[in-house]
Amino acid sequence: MYAQMVKSTGEGLKSREEMSPEERHFQDRIDAGEKIEPKDWMPEGYRKTLIRQIGQHAHSEIVGQLPEGNWITRAPTLERKAILLAKVQDEAGHGLYLYCAAETLGVSRDDLTEQLLSGKMKYSSIFNYPTLNWADIGAVGWLVDGAAIMNQVPLQRTSFGPYSRAMIRICKEESFHQRQGYDLMMKMAQGTPEQKRMAQDALNRFWYPSLMMFGPSDKESVHSAQSMAWKIKINTNDELRQKFVDQTVPQAEYLGLTVPDPDLKWNEARGHYDFSEPDWSEFFAVLKGNGPCNHDRLEARRRAWDDGAWFRDGLMAHAAKHSGRVAAE
Numbered sequence: 257m258y259a260q261m262v263k264s265t266g267e268g269l270k271s272r273e274e275m276s277p278e279e280r281h282f283q284d285r286i287d288a289g290e291k292i293e294p295k296d297w298m299p300e301g302y303r304k305t306l307i308r309q310i311g312q313h314a315h316s317e318i319v320g321q322l323p324e325g326n327w328i329t330r331a332p333t334l335e336r337k338a339i340l341l342a343k344v345q346d347e348a349g350h351g352l353y354l355y356c357a358a359e360t361l362g363v364s365r366d367d368l369t370e371q372l373l374s375g376k377m378k379y380s381s382i383f384n385y386p387t388l389n390w391a392d393i394g395a396v397g398w399l400v401d402g403a404a405i406m407n408q409v410p411l412q413r414t415s416f417g418p419y420s421r422a423m424i425r426i427c428k429e430e431s432f433h434q435r436q437g438y439d440l441m442m443k444m445a446q447g448t449p450e451q452k453r454m455a456q457d458a459l460n461r462f463w464y465p466s467l468m469m470f471g472p473s474d475k476e477s478v479h480s481a482q483s484m485a486w487k488i489k490i491n492t493n494d495e496l497r498q499k500f501v502d503q504t505v506p507q508a509e510y511l512g513l514t515v516p517d518p519d520l521k522w523n524e525a526r527g528h529y530d531f532s533e534p535d536w537s538e539f540f541a542v543l544k545g546n547g548p549c550n551h552d553r554l555e556a557r558r559r560a561w562d563d564g565a566w567f568r569d570g571l572m573a574h575a576a577k578h579s580g581r582v583a584a585e
């Protein structure tokens with residue numbers, strides 16, 4: 257089950273007077289825009305928050321391969337298959353950089369995986385939705401990777417050095433992912449009436465789950481205040497959601513597709529689109545393990561972990577043998 261037992265650390269911010277001298281010095285470094293490196297002193301809450309966020313991010317990259325991997329054997333042309341294979345392979349790479357960044361904080365990849373499989377750690381809600389038709393692969397690239405980039409570009413400036421450096425490389429690859437998705441959507445939207453219908457259907461199903469990727473509304477977000485004070489997060493959930501809507505609506509118009517929100521409207525005074533909030537009860541149900549694919553996603557990860565045990569054991573045995581040989585020399 258995909259249960260969410262990780263205890264939130266949203267305990268409220270400490271004032272400068274309440275901070276210990278180390279905490280004050282740490283906060284001064286953050287405020288001065290310095291990067292924090294793994295061997296530097298850091299508050300326990302900072303370490304825990306990073307492990308939670310980077311670990312969740314890494315798991316999302318790995319679980320995120322599943323809905324797209326579903327279409328590799330059914331891609332309509334050799335070119336589309338090659339593009340999709342490359343993208344899915346990139347996501348595996350992103351997961352690995354992120355697990356490495358988390359490991360610098362003193363947690364092993366095995367621990368993180370075990371926490372995922374036991375339901376103690378999360379992955380992004382978006383990957384609990386199925387990819388039902390080929391246009392969904394376009395929608396995932398356009399909307400899901402589009403939302404991911406919106407969130408990850410600011411994270412290149414996050415205060416923890418290894419996370420920020422991982423993000424720089426990941427963002428370069430994500431922008432290719434987003435463009436291949438938009439290109440696929442363009443082909444579908446300008447294709448036969450049936451292809452256009454599929455593109456619209458994909459947009460209808462992926463719009464609100466994509467908006468949910470940014471997390472709950474700011475008033476429900478337990479971690480934002482502390483994470484922003486530590487510059488782990490640079491923007492609030494609602495700020496990024498608004499930027500995503502503002503960027504994506506003209507792209508949908510260019511495709512000739514309709515965003516499934518009757519209340520979507522440009523607000524001249526605000527200089528932004530007004531839009532409907534997602535159904536937050538659905539979001540929290542997905543987080544509790546009750547989304548359409550939670551069970552299948554975790555089962556697939558569990559199977560992969562169990563099936564790979566012999567290989568991990570082999571690597572460990574080889575490493576032990578090799579280190580014995582080196583010690584004897």
Ligand code: BYC
Nearest residue numbers: 262264313316317320380381404468469471477478479480
């Ligand atoms: N799904 O206080 P809040 C990708 C949880 S992969 C699930 O606002 P925070 C891609 C949150 O963890 C993209 N859970 O939290 C891959 C917290 O629960 P806990 C993944 C969510 O951390 C392959 C609770 O709700 N990107 O792009 O300050 C193919 C309260 O929320 C979600 C990242 O992981 C969610 N959507 O802010 C294609 C980016 N939202 O832990 C594409 C890095 C919230 O207290 N992460 N929760 O039990 C972040 O930027 C932040 O963690 C979030 C949430 C903005 C997501």
